[in-house]
Amino acid sequence: xxxxxxxxxxxKTSLDTCLRLVRTGAVILLIEDAVYAATxxxxxxxxxxxxxxxxxxxxxxxxxxxxxxxxxxxxxxxxVVDYGGFVDLAGEHRNVQSWF
Amino acid sequence: MNEIVEDAENPEANAKKIMYINRRAPYGTIYALEALExxxxxxxxxxxxxxxxxxxxxxxxxxxxxTLALDVKNFSPAFRALETYEVEKLYVEKESMxxxxxxxxxxxxxxxxxxxxxxxxxxxxxxxxxNF
Amino acid sequence: MKFGIVVNEGPYTHQASxxxxxxxxxxLEKGHEIVRVFFYHDGVNNGTRLTTPPQxxxxxxxRWSELAQEHDLDLVLCIAAAQRRGIVDEDEAKRHGKDxxxxxxxxxxxxxxxxxxxxxxxxxxxxxxx
Numbered sequence: 371x372x373x374x375x376x377x378x379x380x381x382k383t384s385l386d387t388c389l390r391l392v393r394t395g396a397v398i399l400l401i402e403d404a405v406y407a408a409t410x411x412x413x414x415x416x417x418x419x420x421x422x423x424x425x426x427x428x429x430x431x432x433x434x435x436x437x438x439x440x441x442x443x444x445x446x447x448x449x450v451v452d453y454g455g456f457v458d459l460a461g462e463h464r465n466v467q468s469w470f
Numbered sequence: 471m472n473e474i475v476e477d478a479e480n481p482e483a484n485a486k487k488i489m490y491i492n493r494r495a496p497y498g499t500i501y502a503l504e505a506l507e508x509x510x511x512x513x514x515x516x517x518x519x520x521x522x523x524x525x526x527x528x529x530x531x532x533x534x535x536x537t538l539a540l541d542v543k544n545f546s547p548a549f550r551a552l553e554t555y556e557v558e559k560l561y562v563e564k565e566s567m568x569x570x571x572x573x574x575x576x577x578x579x580x581x582x583x584x585x586x587x588x589x590x591x592x593x594x595x596x597x598x599x600x601n602f
Numbered sequence: 603m604k605f606g607i608v609v610n611e612g613p614y615t616h617q618a619s620x621x622x623x624x625x626x627x628x629x630l631e632k633g634h635e636i637v638r639v640f641f642y643h644d645g646v647n648n649g650t651r652l653t654t655p656p657q658x659x660x661x662x663x664x665r666w667s668e669l670a671q672e673h674d675l676d677l678v679l680c681i682a683a684a685q686r687r688g689i690v691d692e693d694e695a696k697r698h699g700k701d702x703x704x705x706x707x708x709x710x711x712x713x714x715x716x717x718x719x720x721x722x723x724x725x726x727x728x729x730x731x732x
Contacts, residue, residue, distance in 0.1 A: 376617075387524065391524075391586050393591070454631070454632060460625075460726055465593075465596055465597060465727075468728070470731045504643055504682075508718075511713070511714040514715070515719075599729075600608075
């Protein structure tokens, strides 16, 4: 199962709900304002690192670029994908859950 | 992916598992009302449907809604009609209920209270997840 | 792979329509089929031809129209959502006695059943919203 999150974790609880409902082995893709969740040295970094022990986490590159975020600022273990990678992830899984 | 084997004898066997996930409070935005419209139309397609309320979505089911002073339609009675549309699997997430100080007696329809782990399992089995 | 796409927000205010567009384009480039793009909630506002964004900005509805023409996409605006928000085609304008229509090329107005049908027909339904 692919979970997408598009909200900043500093403003909305979508990421928390996603992490509460995500099963081990499911994949998470951070898009739009949720890409801020992928950055180092934040109050939610520990939460993301914990999730990384059970889930693969991806982040949408074009949304990082637009927001001035560079690969060096991204938590180790999170993989950057482009829109084609987003399509591949959606295609590889039985269903897609969009946490708005 | 999702291979469907045609089974003319048993149309249920060809039904897709569709889950509606409601996470927003009513009236502040239109999502709850327009989600309900999808559920009602979707019922005509005779698929394997379930409706989940979590986060602020559980407020949609709160008893005693009165929108008279707002001059907005109170659509909450329609949740009671879902049964006649054969939409019978209504779930609320226990964690969301507890966080908001609600119990099933506060809700206007009978629902099954499931833990987030149980809901996550159900979600995994779906063919389609529609979010509102 | 057959994808169904749902767009739940209008243009410009939210990124949803942009992300949906880029996803759809990427899927088509990879040779996937898009069974339908269904616009719901404020998403129906993507289907007006009357928007005039600044010249140096993307033209969201035109971009959808062009993609539809190029790939023979089925762009559907939910009729109930469109009626609420004043998006009308020729038939709807006539039916409700409006003096004009505003639907953009390549879009059509139809019922919510089209969303359910798309979710049944597609291998995967991907929603974009806020």
